[in-house]
Amino acid sequence: MSSLRYVIGVDLGGTTVKSGLVSSDGKIHAQVKLPSLENEGPKAVIEQIKRSIKGILADVDGKSVEGIGIGAPGVIEKEGGIVKNPPNLSGWNEIPLGDEIHRSFRMNVEVENDANAAAIAEAKFGAGKKYPNFIFVIWGTGVGGGIISNGKIYRGPSGGAGEIGHISIKYNGLMCNCGAKGCVEAYIGQKHLSSRAAKILKEHPGSKIIQLVGGDLSKIEPLYISQAADAGDKVARDILVEAGTFLGVAIGAVMNTLDFRVSIIGGGISAAGKYVFDAITESVKAHVLTPLRNDSIVVPAKLGNCAGILGAAGLVL
Ligand SMILES: [Zn+2]
Missing domain, CATH: 3.30.420.40 (ATPase, nucleotide binding domain)
Structure with a gap:
């Protein structure tokens, strides 16, 4: 039965x-x-x-x-x-x-x-099964998120809670789509990450990323950056590590606010792998209060598409 x-x-x-x-x-x-x-x-x-x-x-x-x-x-x-x-x-x-x-x-x-x-x-079927409290981040074209508290989604009074992509990491920083300045999405969302890489690559003509896009900097996508990083390209690794560090600043702010220890990262760019996760983890630990520091963990999402x-x-x- x-x-x-x-x-x-x-x-x-x-x-x-x-x-x-x-x-x-x-x-x-x-x-x-x-x-x-x-x-x-x-x-x-x-x-x-x-x-x-x-x-x-x-x-x-x-x-x-x-x-x-x-x-x-x-x-x-x-x-x-x-x-x-x-x-x-x-x-x-x-x-x-x-x-x-x-x-x-x-x-x-x-x-x-x-x-x-x-x-x-x-929370129900994936990496969050064993964690009743975590912040979920979906990192792709934009940076979205959700808060799971006591096993349930926290929606906020009007359903808009969890917008971690619009935490400002620089009060007078880059303009974001939402109209505010310095949002983490404006630094690490897919398009922004690619254009940032294009800028940096002008000073690093030998980078493997340039080979992967056949010299056309307008074709840079996070996938190529991560392929180059996997092949040992230092410029590519630095770009991903910096992006992970930025995300960790925003996650740290949420951890401190909610007294949470766990964040789960999904979305296309999170497939970029170890450099990114190490960078996020280090950055989270550097930005949370002492009681949270030792237990803070960053876990890859399990369910993908x-x-x-x-x-x-x-x-x-
Ligand atoms: Zn924004």
């Missing part, structure tokens, strides 16, 4: 909508991936979400599906599952996504911010 329960997790991004049938033990049994069609506006995107859910429901093989969880960019109002001003979905001001999906499928629907959903995934679907499913499991 199986006591497993089944739900659908939907990971809504600027480029793709991914839905998966997920069981309560954290396994993904089927997946449907569609383009999100974000340039055609909210209606088209919602249709794609519905199509992807229908695709899963057509293939459940007799299993009963108990609910639908959706991870979406932007700030989410829980009541009605309203998605507010997601940065990479054009024309979305306030869309009652949860209600829309509920009307079509008549089952429990929960919507949550995508970084919060990824934090929930790590699956975190979106699993975290969304975790909302209704």
